[in-house]
Amino acid sequence: MSASTQSDLLHHLKAIKEKQRVFENAFQGVARMILESQIEKVVVNGKTTYDFSIFRSGKKHVIGMYDEVNSFVSYVKDAAEGGSSAEMAFVLVGEPGNGKTFFVEFLCNRYREFLSEPRNRKYTFRFNNLEKLGHYGRINTIESQTYEDPMVLGMNLFDTINESKEYLSKTCGFTDKELETLYDNYRPLGACSGYIWNDIRNYTGGNIDDMLSFIDVVPVPLTESLGTVTGKYPAKDKMTSSAVDL
Structure with missing residues (x-):
């Protein structure tokens, strides 16, 4: 030997x-990725909210969606800390073409880039x-x-x-x-x-x-097509399939 x-x-x-x-679950990894980026307070429609720079980076990035982004960050942060969100799914519901799939794919791409860094591998x-x-x-x-x-x-x-x-x-x-x-x-x-x-x-x-x-x-x-770290899976019924992007 x-x-x-x-x-x-x-x-x-x-x-x-x-x-x-590092040894962490997916919630902890995604939360760390988001919260380590620059965070700014912005005023949207007369209300103060947070804007996370990781969602605004790159040539093609998320536009608007302040409520959705903040809801997602709250969900991931709570799950990372062992809260009840860890037992739930984050569901995006809306009309076709309003950015649900783009948001998921953008987040997955950023997460794969995050995991490509030596410490996060x-x-x-x-x-x-x-x-x-x-x-x-x-x-x-x-x-x-x-x-x-x-x-x-x-x-x-x-x-x-x-x-x-x-x-x-x-x-x-x-x-x-x-x-x-x-x-x-x-x-x-x-x-x-x-x-x-x-x-x-x-x-x-x-x-x-x-x-x-x-x-x-x-x-x-980390190859995207393998789905080993991130992947999209079709819903099993028509109602869910038409409304939810998993």
Whole structure:
């Protein structure tokens, strides 16, 4: 087992600890992207409101839509802070041609540009050397099927959350407060990843250093057509399809 392979996941986790990379959900990422841009107070139709420069940048940008933009920012900010909006969808309703689709596509483009910056880049993990396990046929490498963040694997390294927290604290230097913040976005491994990780655990006898040698950390592809980070999905009924852009 080489040291470089062993340290791949740990390198990512330590980069998060040192704020060179981030672990956040989509709400938190979009909120940070918007709120880090310049914000101005403007008067529209006699009322004071906020104008977010990120929506006014570029050769072709959002025109007007002050109420819609402010409603969206409030929605995303509340969801990013763990509010009830996180369980809801933001729905744009209006006549054809009034800018709903353009607003969504503009926002998705800006978000992909935001994620292309080194610190904001999304990562996932893949399992390697699976031929050693003996029952995956000729398959040697399997990526996380849902592009799970390596931090999700880090939070599920052991059978119990407390064991994983203890390891992250001891090995990567996370404080109790930092772990609490990270675990606000906790989720278990997906079924496929969990099955393979348990297979690796059995093969290595639970030796965490040996287990980590089976993990590579790789960037998530940002190609628009793949829909891995942003995508548009058709509604399932005519009424919704005619009124809502998902």
